[in-house]
Amino acid sequence: MAGKRKKGEGTVRLRKDGRWEGRVVVGYDEAGNPKTKNVLAKTKKECIEKLEALKSSCQVVRPVQVRSDMLVRDWLDYWYQNYSKPRLRPSTQLNYESWIYHHLIPGVGEIPLNQLTQAELQQFFRRMKESGRKVNVERRGPGMADRSVRSCHAVCQMALDKAVEEKLIHTNPAVGCKLPPMKGKEMKILTQEEIQRFLIQAKAEGMYELFLLELTTGMRRGELLALRWDDLDFATGKLRIDKQIYPVSGKLILNEPKTKAANRTIILPPAMVELLAEYKKGVFSELMFPSRIKPEQPIDPGYVRKRLQVILERAGCKRVRFHDLRHTFATLSLENGMDVKTLSTIIGHVSSATTLNTYTHITDEMRRKAALNIDQGIAKAEVGLMPEQTDEPPKQDFVPIEPPRRRPGTGCVSQLREYLWEGRYSPVWPDGKKHSRNVYAKTRAECEEKLKVLILEMKAEIAALRSGASTEYPDGVSPKKKAIAAYLREHPGVSSKSLIARELQMDRSTVQRYYDEIREEFQRQG
Known part of the structure; x- marks a missing residue:
């Protein structure tokens, strides 16, 4: 059958x-x-x-007989799959699916669509506010955040608006629900002194160019990390911003910005262009800020967020979000006389009204200063100046805190003897294997400089192999082993490991590790 x-x-x-x-x-x-x-x-x-x-x-996705007496869960699923999901970005899809399948359907999904009332929705949103959290309940409590409740209500209202449009229900019961008040997050910005300390510490952490470009342009984090070298015209300083990256389920997705206004071109200051030109010499990737472990991929936004907090703490600055660096740029721009229209274009706002609403406190201060200037210029009013503070201690230069651990991709440095330092870089080459090289110096500072040069040379070789410009791989033999083999060829009768270690300025354990291998190779070669 x-x-x-x-x-x-x-x-x-x-x-x-x-x-x-x-x-x-x-x-x-x-x-x-x-x-x-x-x-x-x-x-x-x-x-x-x-x-x-x-x-x-x-394009038959899921044939459903749409009718007014269908359950709320069936309508929400049908609306999301057919009307909403196709036009949403992957990250937004995850949010919608959470509100619909984890909250709305379990809460009001069994009620017939044409019998859903405002009172039932009001009770649902109240329960959601009091005990709607599904994860991290022990750490954050059972209640949902006000913003989450409002987001869930917005999705519900859109779905029911469509039901009204399809004439399945007469009115939208979600309209008029009393929701938690919208609370704007307190905007935190860095002061001039904090910016200086922050950038000094960022330089010590190896992330100076990234954060300086952010404070110079006010780009969104995803836009900054998606930049490629061909987006920047070094001759004119024009930087094109037409894409962004964002994480979805552990993967980085490259996509166009949300709005047309976010597709823009800005002009960088000449000093910033020169700095990026020098920085590019050490970056062997099409990306402006590639991952140190995987140069073909951008830096993970989560890693940047974590490094930001570490740098802020070590620099003695207040704790701010990455987006607050964007606010810092906008605030300083307005305070230094940039007009709102120009700023709106640079930071990618849809309209100047958005910029005015976001930075009302700054524009109010600008208006007060303008009124004061008019009063001084026209009415000749006398304004009392603040007395100079002479008893303040003199400001001292900020000394950055050296990171306790070396950053990935910067090699390692170790002291072998009192006046002997070793630097090693062991990247993974395109063949999937690690090939190490070493440098030696009498001081740590000299060793660090030699190691920087070595890393640039090896990165250039790796980039040439990836692009197909070169096919020659390093032999993978340790420089120490080569030195020991050369010494044994010149002194075939020497068998004392201590003597070899002393002559080559190596530790005895290293000589011991390679000595037997080299002797066996010599015997095979006759």
Whole structure:
């Protein structure tokens, strides 16, 4: 007996004239009656293939008979899959799915759509506020944040607005629900002194160029990390911003910005262009800020967020978000006389009204200063100046805190003897293997400088191999082993490991590790 086809797959039958017919529901009319289309074929196999092609061409996602007495859960699912999901970005899809499938459907999903009332929704949002949290309950408490409740209500209202438009219900019960008040987050910005300390510490951490560019342009984090070198014209200083990255389920997604206003071109100051040109010499990637471990990928936004907090703490600055660096740029720009329209264009706001609403406190201060200037210029008013503070201690230069651990991709430095330092860099090459190289110096500072040069040389070789410009790999033999082998060739009768270690300024354990291997190779070579 043939198995029954699943709902939504359509039907296949043999007609009396010997042909096979396939039929599928492609929608429903206003009265709730199904709309179907059919295909004909000589064989069953051919009919099934034509039916699948018909479903694909009609974009049949999930045929559902839309009617006013359907359950709220069925309408929410149908609305999301057919109307909302196709136009949302992956990160936004995750948010919508959370509100719909984890909150709204479990809360009010079993109520018929045409019987859902405002009182039932009001009770649901109250419960959500008091005990709606699904994760991190022990750490953050059972209640949901005000912003989360408002976001869930917004999704619910959009779905029910569509139900009204489809004439499934007369009015939207979500309209008029009393919600937690919208509380704007306190805007935190860095002072001039904090910016100086922050950048000094960022330089010690190896992230100076990234954070300086942010404080110079006010870009969003995703826009900054998506930059490529071909986005910058070094001759004119024009920087094109037309993409951004964001994490979705542990993966980095590259996409266009949200709005047309976010696609923009800004001009960098000449000093910033010169700094980036010098910085590019040590970056062997098409990305402006690549990962040190995987140069073909951008830095993970989560890693940047963590490093920001570490740098702020070590620099003695207040704790701010990455987005507050954008606020810092905008605030300083307005305070230094930039007009709102220009600033709105630079930071990618849809309109100047958005910029004015966001930075009302700054524009109010500017208006007060303007009024004071007018009063001084026209009315000749006398303004008392603050007395100079002479008893303040003199400001001292900030000394950055050296990171306790070396950053990935910067090699390692170790002291072998009192006047002997070793630097080593062991990257993974395109063949999937680690090939190490070493440098030696009498002081740590000299060793660090030699190691920087070595890292640049090795990165250039790796970049050439990746691009196909070179096919020659290093032999992978340790420089120490080479030195020991050369010494044994020149002194074939020497067998004292201590003597070899003393002559080559190595520790005895290293000589011991390579000595037997080299002797076996010599014996095989005759």
